[in-house]
Amino acid sequence: MNITEEYTGKSGVTYEMSYKDADSFGDLNHSKCRQAYGVCFCEDKMVIGFGGKKQDWGLIGGTIEPGETFEETLKREIQEESNMEVIRALPVGYQTRDGNYVYQLRYACIVRPYGPFISDPAGSITEIKLINPAEYKQYFDWGKIGERIIQRALDLKPNLNI
Numbered sequence: 001m002n003i004t005e006e007y008t009g010k011s012g013v014t015y016e017m018s019y020k021d022a023d024s025f026g027d028l029n030h031s032k033c034r035q036a037y038g039v040c041f042c043e044d045k046m047v048i049g050f051g052g053k054k055q056d057w058g059l060i061g062g063t064i065e066p067g068e069t070f071e072e073t074l075k076r077e078i079q080e081e082s083n084m085e086v087i088r089a090l091p092v093g094y095q096t097r098d099g100n101y102v103y104q105l106r107y108a109c110i111v112r113p114y115g116p117f118i119s120d121p122a123g124s125i126t127e128i129k130l131i132n133p134a135e136y137k138q139y140f141d142w143g144k145i146g147e148r149i150i151q152r153a154l155d156l157k158p159n160l161n162i
Contacts, residue, residue, distance in 0.1 A: 002020050003144050003145050005143050007143060015097050017097055018096045019095050022093045033070065034063060034103065035062065037062070038089065038109040039092065039109065040110075041111065044132075045130035046132070047111060048060070048129050052124050057139035060077065061077045079114070080122065082125070083116065084111040086110075089160070090107065091106075094106060
């Protein structure tokens with residue numbers, strides 16, 4: 001599925017966002033991929049984090065560092081930002097902004113806590129919550145693209161069970 005829609009950020013700037021479902025990220029130019037974020041499921045709950053530049057709720061993830069695979073980034077960021085281990089992950093899709101083919105990757109993940117969340121070493125995420133996935137719009141609403149990302153992750157969730 002492909003979706004394109006306008007999104008107005010908190011600063012009032014409007015962007016054209018595009019999203020495409022993907023079963024693999026193997027065909028993307030690695031050097032153009034900038035972020036890896038997960039729709040993380042801990043049992044029947046979805047893990048969300050508060051903080052970041054926007055000081056708002058959202059998915060857990062972050063920037064791909066030089067030399068990292070996409071999956072290494074996903075695992076590192078989820079551990080740093082939620083103190084959780086990625087057990088299994090599958091690609092959901094990717095986003096681009098304003099026709100600029102710099103990719104933001106989205107995954108569906110099964111996670112489990114290493115222990116309680118204390119803090120994100122980078123200080124970006126200050127709180128995490130485990131919520132009912134059906135209630136995510138009480139925390140963030142990313143329009144049709146956000147709906148598709150969450151729904152596709154929920155659809156993929158049975159394939160993640162070990």
